[in-house]
Amino acid sequence: MIGGALEMTETIQAQVLVVGGGPGGYVAAIRAGQLGLKTVLVEADRLGGTCLIRGCIPSKAMIHVASEFDTMVKAAAKGRHGVRLSAPPALDLAETVAWKETVVGKLNGGVGALLKRAKVQVVEGWGVFSDAKTCRVQTPGGAVSIAAENVILATGSRAVELPHIPFGGPVISSTEALSLAELPRRLAVVGAGYIGLELGIAFRKFGCEVTVVEAQDRILPLYDDALTAPVRRWLEKAGVALHLRAKAKAVETRGNATELAIEDADGAEQRIAADRVLVTVGRRPLTEGFGLEAMAVDMDGRFVKVDGQCRTSMRGVYAIGDLVGEPMLAHKASAQGEMVAEIIAGRKRRFDPVAVAAVCFTEPEIASAGLLPEEAKAAGHDVMTAVFPFQANGRALSMEAGDDGGFVRVVARQGDHRLLGVQAVGAHVSELSAEFAAMLEMGAVLEDVAHTIHVHPTLSEGFHEAAQRALGHAIHI
Numbered sequence: 001m002i003g004g005a006l007e008m009t010e011t012i013q014a015q016v017l018v019v020g021g022g023p024g025g026y027v028a029a030i031r032a033g034q035l036g037l038k039t040v041l042v043e044a045d046r047l048g049g050t051c052l053i054r055g056c057i058p059s060k061a062m063i064h065v066a067s068e069f070d071t072m073v074k075a076a077a078k079g080r081h082g083v084r085l086s087a088p089p090a091l092d093l094a095e096t097v098a099w100k101e102t103v104v105g106k107l108n109g110g111v112g113a114l115l116k117r118a119k120v121q122v123v124e125g126w127g128v129f130s131d132a133k134t135c136r137v138q139t140p141g142g143a144v145s146i147a148a149e150n151v152i153l154a155t156g157s158r159a160v161e162l163p164h165i166p167f168g169g170p171v172i173s174s175t176e177a178l179s180l181a182e183l184p185r186r187l188a189v190v191g192a193g194y195i196g197l198e199l200g201i202a203f204r205k206f207g208c209e210v211t212v213v214e215a216q217d218r219i220l221p222l223y224d225d226a227l228t229a230p231v232r233r234w235l236e237k238a239g240v241a242l243h244l245r246a247k248a249k250a251v252e253t254r255g256n257a258t259e260l261a262i263e264d265a266d267g268a269e270q271r272i273a274a275d276r277v278l279v280t281v282g283r284r285p286l287t288e289g290f291g292l293e294a295m296a297v298d299m300d301g302r303f304v305k306v307d308g309q310c311r312t313s314m315r316g317v318y319a320i321g322d323l324v325g326e327p328m329l330a331h332k333a334s335a336q337g338e339m340v341a342e343i344i345a346g347r348k349r350r351f352d353p354v355a356v357a358a359v360c361f362t363e364p365e366i367a368s369a370g371l372l373p374e375e376a377k378a379a380g381h382d383v384m385t386a387v388f389p390f391q392a393n394g395r396a397l398s399m400e401a402g403d404d405g406g407f408v409r410v411v412a413r414q415g416d417h418r419l420l421g422v423q424a425v426g427a428h429v430s431e432l433s434a435e436f437a438a439m440l441e442m443g444a445v446l447e448d449v450a451h452t453i454h455v456h457p458t459l460s461e462g463f464h465e466a467a468q469r470a471l472g473h474a475i476h477i
């Protein structure tokens with residue numbers, strides 16, 4: 001640099017360098033710190049990653065407020081079992097977003113405190129590798145070079161952009177949708193996966209006119225029709241316009257008016273007036289801009305290739321979370337992070353779960369662990385299934401969760417009754433997912449579930465009864 005001061009670069013030696021402070025990276029760093037390894041975490045944004053800052057947590061906070069608002073709207077319109085509001089509720093979205101930010105802020109601060117307690121050094125800035133074990137970070141206080149014995153890549157993912165409908169202006173991703181200053185009167189959602197539907201449903205509950213456009217012939221394509229039918233019914237009842245087998249073609253803005261042009265299932269063009277177009281067509285791993293090409297790791301399509309211990313093809317370099325493949329879920333990222341820290345510390349671990357449960361926080365919710373019936377058949381099992389409807393569950397009825405078509409379904413092997421999968425759809429079923437996963441992980445048979453005394457009155461009794469029903473002796477149906 002001519003005439004300027006020569007910039008000094010601080011050099012840090014680390015046993016473990018984690019790049020990315022999401023649920024994969026920060027959990028890996030905390031665990032490595034707990035195990036006494038000198039650990040450095042590099043994060044360019046706020047600690048917590050996609051999940052905590054612009055994903056799982058803020059979306060669930062907004063979904064919660066939307067449901068409360070919707071309940072109040074109904075109480076004002078017709079009254080609800082003796083509760084009547086004398087005037088309709090008013091929504092101040094800016095205040096809602098500010099509350100959501102306080103939730104995010106608390107968790108973000110908590111992650112910082114936990115890292116500090118585990119003696120992890122946090123380096124703030126974007127990391128760029130010059131080789132597999134050397135990473136340079138431009139921090140607010142100057143350049144830092146980190147030389148690491150082991151590297152954990154946890155750079156996560158970003159929203160997929162449609163080339164012909166790029167983000168910007170009225171076209172938004174889930175990130176912007178969670179921080180809007182004003183409620184759009186009309187919202188078009190492109191993509192009926194879980195992120196699009198969770199947010200589309202929340203905005204409908206806030207009072208927006210919502211249209212959903214999906215290229216496939218069904219919503220939530222990862223689940224079967226039985227599981228998604230209650231969600232479809234809700235969408236229909238709530239007046240959400242659903243265009244299946246339809247392609248989003250273009251967004252045109254003239255003055256203040258924005259239209260989404262779509263090609264519908266018959267090949268005809270339709271134009272949907274919308275104030276905002278939310279594009280949720282998937283997420284892709286973040287593999288660019290941090291010198292991955294200098295690290296000589298093998299790829300598996302767009303993902304970084306890893307083995308059953310999250311090792312990449314480069315010795316001492318591990319990768320976890322959204323960067324390494326499906327399911328792109330926070331709890332999978334955390335489980336991999338914890339495991340890799342323990343492997344580096346010398347423990348014997350493998351990432352080989354029986355099930356990574358997944359939940360859609362739609363209306364109603366869907367929870368799924370293990371194999372769906374068709375997947376179990378395709379895997380060659382002789383399958384038996386049984387369903388228990390929440391209509392016959394006292395707890396569901398007592399909290400108005402019995403009339404949305406919800407149920408618990410067990411999928412088991414005929415021969416030995418081994419549980420292969422458990423799914424549920426219905427209000428609040430997200431909280432059942434842990435028991436589903438635990439039973440699968442413990443290798444339970446139907447009798448294990450049927451002989452476990454489930455608390456009354458809870459929705460979990462639906463799982464108990466579904467197992468009993470598979471065995472031919474349900475009590476309440």
Ligand SMILES: Cc1cc2nc3c(=O)[nH]c(=O)nc-3n(C[C@H](O)[C@H](O)[C@H](O)COP(=O)(O)OP(=O)(O)OC[C@H]3O[C@@H](n4cnc5c(N)ncnc54)[C@H](O)[C@@H]3O)c2cc1C
Pocket residue numbers: 019020021022023024025042043044045046048049050051052054055056057059125126127128154155156157174175195286289290320321322323328329330331333
């Ligand atoms: C709207 C929405 C809702 C979601 N809801 C759920 C849900 O309910 N449940 C669920 O399980 N999952 C949910 N997800 C998915 C979940 O957020 C991800 O699976 C999870 O965050 C992945 O964790 P990760 O640690 O792999 O990466 P991320 O959380 O994406 O974190 C990666 C971090 O790395 C940082 N980074 C990247 N490159 C660099 C670099 N070179 N230098 C410094 N820092 C870098 C980024 O700034 C980021 O903070 C949701 C996602 C979205 C978008």
